[in-house]
Amino acid sequence: MTSTTAPPDDRRARQWLAACALAYGLTHHIGFGLAWLGTVGDTRWADWADVLTPYTVLLTAAAALHAGRADVRSWAVYLVGAITYVEGHGIHLAANSVGNDTPGIAVVHMWDEVAGHYIWYAGAALVVAALARTLARTPAPAPLPALLLALGVAVTWTTNSLEGGTALMGLLVAGAFTIWGIRTRHHLGRVLIPAFAPAFIALTAYGIWQRGFPQPTELGWL
Template sequence: MDDRRPEHWLTACALLYGLTHHIGFGLAWLGTVGDTRWADWADILTPYAVLLTAAAALHTGRADVRCWALYLVGAVTYVEGHGIHLAANSVGNDTPGIPVVHLWDEVVGHYLWYAGTALVFAALARALAARPAPPMRYALIPALVVAVTWTTNSLEGGTAVMGLVIAAAFTVWGVRARRHLGRTLVPAFAPAVVALAVYGIWHRGFPEPTELGWI
């Protein structure tokens, strides 16, 4: 019997990525605790949720040294970016309008965080893309969760151009691996390519949804 543990961990990683990367919006209704928000405290769990499940997928998928090296660089970048974002965002929520907070949260933090995410995804793809493909009906929902999350993070995080380029690269990777598990990269990133491109053309740029009053 085939060992499906890598796919199970990969699914968990995708779903937790979608959940935790929307935690600030999803838990905003909880309000504040002291000078911070409850959502900020919950967001501390994000790197553990995403990176540990990704590592489990790599371990059970018997990733080689190069995959682990790529994962390590991605994980460090992810944690650094997320930590910068979380701290600066929390300060900004308490004391709005500080330019340096915007720099570290919306620019440095987001670019590092999402670049780290892409590197972790690349490590997963390199390790698992050649595995037998499960029925698409099982992989479609986690893949679409990734697509939606990558799109919303790229737009609201101010990294839309980088997000579009990376999504296009993963889509091509998925097409080339279409006879194997790697084909799930197509529904995970092709919708993001379309959504980001249409959004950019429609608005003649990439204003954040909050700037448009959508959130």
């Protein structure tokens, strides 16, 4: 009896993975990047655009997993990660929008800067883990485009970890994915190295330099 399961489509999986990396880099800076659009009523245009973030990141990740014929365990990791990501992002978006309209409310800061960010970025890490588990040992992509996208991920993970107040978690996750990339460096998993090693180095250097992890806005940089 022959199997009817289609083989993985490595090329399409890499394309969707590239789209996911691009979406991650763009949407996770949307509040800063679109701040110039100003307000609409009591909210900001950037907040409305940010509603699209989970759709762009999670749907492209799911498409990459589907093309790569992810197994049940990878889908389970993705499902937990996606739920966590959506919950954290929703908490952050709502609390951040309220905080922009009515600054100085302690509970809003707690849900936005603490709970929301930790939950959101933990979900992102689980989604990356699902992608790595499925695709890390598939054929490597063209070096230059993959490098540029990976560096975009590195910048995003670094800035989110610092400005999001999750630097220690970000440091540990970056270290873990760097090791994963080294162990799969002869395959697609090599992209984990430029995606997370620079983040690990940058976060470590920042922590030593500042003797801690103050947010860049607290230093007046943004």
